[in-house]
Amino acid sequence: MLIAVVGVGALGAQVVALLRNVRATIRVIDFDRxxxxxxxxxxxxxxGNGKPKVVALGSLMDFLWGVKLQQRPHRLTSDNVRELLxxxxxxxxxxxxxxxxxxxxNFVRANSVPCLHGAVDANGTCGRVYWDExxxxxxxxxxxxATCENGEHLPFLTVVAAYIAHSTKEFVAKQRRFSYQVTPTxxxxxYAS
Amino acid sequence: xxxxxxxxxxxxxRLVAGPDEAWVTVTYKEADTFDLPRPVPFTHGTKEQWRAxxxxxxxxxxxxxxxxxxxxxxxxxxxxxxxxxxxxxxGLDFNRVLIRPKTxxxx
Numbered sequence: 001m002l003i004a005v006v007g008v009g010a011l012g013a014q015v016v017a018l019l020r021n022v023r024a025t026i027r028v029i030d031f032d033r034x035x036x037x038x039x040x041x042x043x044x045x046x047x048g049n050g051k052p053k054v055v056a057l058g059s060l061m062d063f064l065w066g067v068k069l070q071q072r073p074h075r076l077t078s079d080n081v082r083e084l085l086x087x088x089x090x091x092x093x094x095x096x097x098x099x100x101x102x103x104x105x106n107f108v109r110a111n112s113v114p115c116l117h118g119a120v121d122a123n124g125t126c127g128r129v130y131w132d133e134x135x136x137x138x139x140x141x142x143x144x145x146a147t148c149e150n151g152e153h154l155p156f157l158t159v160v161a162a163y164i165a166h167s168t169k170e171f172v173a174k175q176r177r178f179s180y181q182v183t184p185t186x187x188x189x190x191y192a193s
Numbered sequence: 194x195x196x197x198x199x200x201x202x203x204x205x206x207r208l209v210a211g212p213d214e215a216w217v218t219v220t221y222k223e224a225d226t227f228d229l230p231r232p233v234p235f236t237h238g239t240k241e242q243w244r245a246x247x248x249x250x251x252x253x254x255x256x257x258x259x260x261x262x263x264x265x266x267x268x269x270x271x272x273x274x275x276x277x278x279x280x281x282x283x284g285l286d287f288n289r290v291l292i293r294p295k296t297x298x299x300x
Contacts, residue, residue: 139297
């Protein structure tokens, strides 16, 4: 099985770390580079500063657990989405903006690829872990806005990432699909199939 | 001092929602998730109605265990109807309406 994780920032990098023992190959897709501030809020360390996030994460996963990632340091666009996702058995969307999410959603729906979305609000009060059939993109705010700043919401983002990883593992092992709404104080199982 | 609404519907009470009704769960601010004290019409309700009812109850102190909030504002919140789905293990056996902040970030 090939799992493609699109976006390896605050959510995606944590998800990849939690999927280190999943029985699948993991491909990571992100055009961005690690900045010093990212090390406070994301699963990226100081040795990765200045490197593409997929390269830094690949090095970290290999160093810590011997896990090899397929690294794609590209911005996902409508021109390359087929090349990046067509062989994936599962897509995990951890993007930070509606236009890119739309590209992913259009592709997975057109090609019947299972897709799990992770999304949070800007204030770190609510997150959604939804399978695509129930996921509506909510275009508010600006790309990459303050959710990740200074690691303020790191614990909550890690909780959301844990639910993404849990739902992924349930799907890989049992083909079950759990969708959750997550807050700092409660979690609701919204859909199950 | 006992709030009259609180006296009628204690926070521990749980009414049974009918097949055409739904529980409304509001996620407002950090560590602030609560249910409205009684079910609302689901089949014949609209997102605008659910949002307005929830906001009104927040503003008038109609939610047991939660203080009156005259400035409660749900106008930019998402409203998602979740139909009951008892056919799948773990699926809801009652209708639900989720009102929550919009979530478009992933970082």
